[in-house]
Each structure stands twice: as structure tokens, then as C-alpha cells.
Amino acid sequence: MSLLRVSGLSRSFGGLKAVDNVSFDLEAGQLLALLGPNGAGKSTCFNMVNGQLQPSSGSIRLDGHELVGMRPRDIWRLGVGRTFQIAATFNSMTVLENVQTALVSREHKTFGLWKPAGSRYADEAFALLEQVGMSADAKRACGVLAYGDVKRVELAIALANRPKLLLMDEPTAGMAPKERNELMALTKRLVTEHKIGVLFTEHSMDVVFAYADRMIVLARGKLIAEGDAETIRNDPRVQEVYFGTGKTFRPHAPLHDTATGQAGQAGRGAPQ
Incomplete structure (x- = not known):
């Protein structure tokens, strides 16, 4: 059984279908990239898996548990971790x-009267920092760290929940190429060791092709392609969306001459 199974997922905002009947699976220990141009529906799809948005229809199952209708915090407690495009840490801590x-x-243990929070789980926290290469900075304030190091801390925070599934929203955004590759190599190693499934969005195609095991591509809310790097790179529909006019996915009626009712010259160049 797949770790994550998404079936017939749809979400509408008024008359706009942001996600339209999307289905995919994710296995434990696998990195699955969710790709698409701006407006493709990736963020909407991503946020439905996390519970921040509820779908109009469809199913999201984690290890057989239906997530639709659950609150984000309850989903987190089932073993879904998340990192954000803009790193979310407490700078003064x-x-x-x-x-x-x-x-x-x-x-x-959020509320405890008898034991200071600073003494709780220090050893386990330090061990997590060792995993992401940040143990030497354990006593430094997050606010003084370089951005790439903050991203490593955020990864340790996500791993603290012992997640089965890790959602990573633009994990390398704002990072230099060397930092991007170091973070994703680290992520790949950790998820393989701990058998964590990762669903991530990413705009850096070098990162995607280097580290994703599989990819799914959305265009105007629909799933248009899925597969490994070679399959996606050579898919004509993906090439059309990223490099062409996108005419395959945006049908238009031919333009007509208002006097004759016939298709005019302008209509011949309109996307079909």
C-alpha cells in the first residue's frame, strides 16, 4: 500500500477550478516533485494535503487514514511534517x-508548571541537529544564522515529529546553488534512512532533476504528466507548458469576422 494516495482531488474557488481531478501516489522513502508553471494549482494541491485547504471533492489517504476534513494540527499528529518557502523559526530563540x-x-507537554521547558528533550534535540549538521550552532540564536543554516534548522524541526510524510514548499528558495544542493542531498539521505515520503514543490529544475525520484506536472489544475526525470524531460506536453505557447491546454474558439461570420486570419494563429 502506498504511503500517500491522492484520488480525484479537486478544488474550486467560485467558477475557477484551481485543481481538477488530480490523482497520484507516493511511496515511503521516495521524493516526489510537484511541478508546474505559475497558476498550475501546485500550491492549492499542496495545501489540501496539509489540511490548510479543504478539497471540493476527492480523497487524501495517509497509510490508509483519510485526511480530508481533518485540521492541520491533527494531520501533523498523524505524522505529516512541513517546511515552508520562507523558513519559519523563532529568531530570538x-x-x-x-x-x-x-x-x-x-x-x-506545552503546558508544564514543574519542569522548565529549557531542560526538556535537550539530548533528542541535539541529536536532530547533528543529523542536519547544525549541532555546533546549537546555542546560537536563529536570527543570526545564514539563510541556508536556518533551512537546516527548519528541517530538524520538521523531523522532530518523526514524520511519515514530509511536505516541503520550495525548500531551496532564496539559496545559492551550493547551498541548494547541500540541503537536498541531506534531505535525500535522511528520507532514505528513515523511510520518509517527501512531496515537494520547487522552481529550481536542477534540484528537481538531480534529487526527485518521480515527478508530477500540473497545468491549469490538471495532471498532465508523471514519471522519472527522463520521462518528464522528454514529455511534449511538459515542453509545451514550460517552453511553448501552452496552446494544448487552453482551447479558444476561432475568431470570426463580425460581418461575414467566417473565421478570420487572426483565428488561424489562436491557440487551439
């Missing part, structure tokens, strides 16, 4: 404290 906060929340 230390690197270690940021990870400890996630661990305290995981164990439902």
Missing part, C-alpha cells in the same frame, strides 16, 4: 530551543 519547542509540542 537558540537553534536548540527551536527544536526543543517542536519536541515539547509533539509530546503534548
Whole structure:
């Protein structure tokens, strides 16, 4: 059974169908890239899996559990971690404290009167920082870190929940090429070791083709292609969306001459 199974997922905003009958599977230990040009519906699809948006129709199952209708926090407790396009950490807290906060929340220990929060789960937090290469910075405030290091801390925070599924929204946004590759190589190693499924959106195609096991591509809310790097790179529909006119996915009626009712010259060049 697949770790994540998305079936017939749709979401409308008024008359606009942002996601239209999308289905895909994700296996444990696999990195699946969710791709598409601006307006393709990737963010909407991504946020429905996380519970931030509820679908108009369809099913999202994690290890057989239906996620549709659940709150984001309840989905998180089932083992769904998330990182954000803009890294979400507490700048005034230390690197270690940021990870400890996630661990305290995981164990439902947010409110404790007798034991200071700073003493909770320090060893486990430090071990997570070692996994992402940030243990040497454990006592530094997050606010003084380089952006690439903040992204590593955010990854440690996401791993604190021991996720089965990790959602990564533009994980390398704002990073230099060297940092991008280091973060994704680290992510690939960790998800393989821990058998975590990863669904991620990404605009850096070098990152996608280097690290994704599979890819799915959306265009105007519809799933138009899926497969490995070679399949996606050579798919004519994907090439059309990214490099062509997109005419395959945007039908138009021919333009007509208002006097004769016949198709005019302008109509011959209109996308079909």
C-alpha cells in the first residue's frame, strides 16, 4: 500500500477550478516533485494535503487514514511534517530551543508548571541537529544564522515529529546553488534512512532533476504528466507548458469576422 494516495482531488474557488481531478501516489522513502508553471494549482494541491485547504471533492489517504476534513494540527499528529518557502523559526530563540519547542509540542507537554521547558528533550534535540549538521550552532540564536543554516534548522524541526510524510514548499528558495544542493542531498539521505515520503514543490529544475525520484506536472489544475526525470524531460506536453505557447491546454474558439461570420486570419494563429 502506498504511503500517500491522492484520488480525484479537486478544488474550486467560485467558477475557477484551481485543481481538477488530480490523482497520484507516493511511496515511503521516495521524493516526489510537484511541478508546474505559475497558476498550475501546485500550491492549492499542496495545501489540501496539509489540511490548510479543504478539497471540493476527492480523497487524501495517509497509510490508509483519510485526511480530508481533518485540521492541520491533527494531520501533523498523524505524522505529516512541513517546511515552508520562507523558513519559519523563532529568531530570538537558540537553534536548540527551536527544536526543543517542536519536541515539547509533539509530546503534548506545552503546558508544564514543574519542569522548565529549557531542560526538556535537550539530548533528542541535539541529536536532530547533528543529523542536519547544525549541532555546533546549537546555542546560537536563529536570527543570526545564514539563510541556508536556518533551512537546516527548519528541517530538524520538521523531523522532530518523526514524520511519515514530509511536505516541503520550495525548500531551496532564496539559496545559492551550493547551498541548494547541500540541503537536498541531506534531505535525500535522511528520507532514505528513515523511510520518509517527501512531496515537494520547487522552481529550481536542477534540484528537481538531480534529487526527485518521480515527478508530477500540473497545468491549469490538471495532471498532465508523471514519471522519472527522463520521462518528464522528454514529455511534449511538459515542453509545451514550460517552453511553448501552452496552446494544448487552453482551447479558444476561432475568431470570426463580425460581418461575414467566417473565421478570420487572426483565428488561424489562436491557440487551439
